[in-house]
Amino acid sequence: MLLRLNVADHRPLHEQVAGAIRRAIAEGECVPGDRLPPARDLSQALGVNVNTVLRGLRALRDEGVLEFRRGRGVTVAQGADDRSALLDRIREVLADAERLGYGKDDVIDMIRGVT
CATH class of the missing domain: 1.10.10.10 (Winged helix-like DNA-binding domain superfamily/Winged helix DNA-binding domain)
Structure with missing residues (x-):
């Protein structure tokens, strides 16, 4: 590692x-x-x-x-490898954003604003 x-x-x-x-x-x-x-x-x-x-x-x-x-x-621990679940949620967010007229760059800007 x-x-x-x-x-x-x-x-x-x-x-x-x-x-x-x-x-x-x-x-x-x-x-x-x-x-x-x-x-x-x-x-x-x-x-x-x-x-x-x-x-x-x-x-x-x-x-x-x-x-x-x-x-x-x-x-x-079991269940600690939730990367695939995270990627699924990211895809859902991107799909929701696209429906609302936002692109990937817009989502990235939103995420930067949250952190």
Whole structure:
């Protein structure tokens, strides 16, 4: 699993760690049942403190994305690979936008305005 943090991102590091893991799952690098590397290995790879990684992992556990199992480590939870569901919702939004006379660029501008 290749994770990277964006140095230009102003979010707290633990949120960036959680986001990087979410992206890896969404992009299929990790699938439900896959075991994540130990927090110490992730912290070294990302260049952050191990407690920062653990905080990000705990947040993902609380969201139901990861499972912590004694003796088995941290694994990706079932249902955590909802990228296809997200893509379906995006297609629905684009279809709705088209019906209302908006194009993809208009939708992108709307999304940028929301964030």
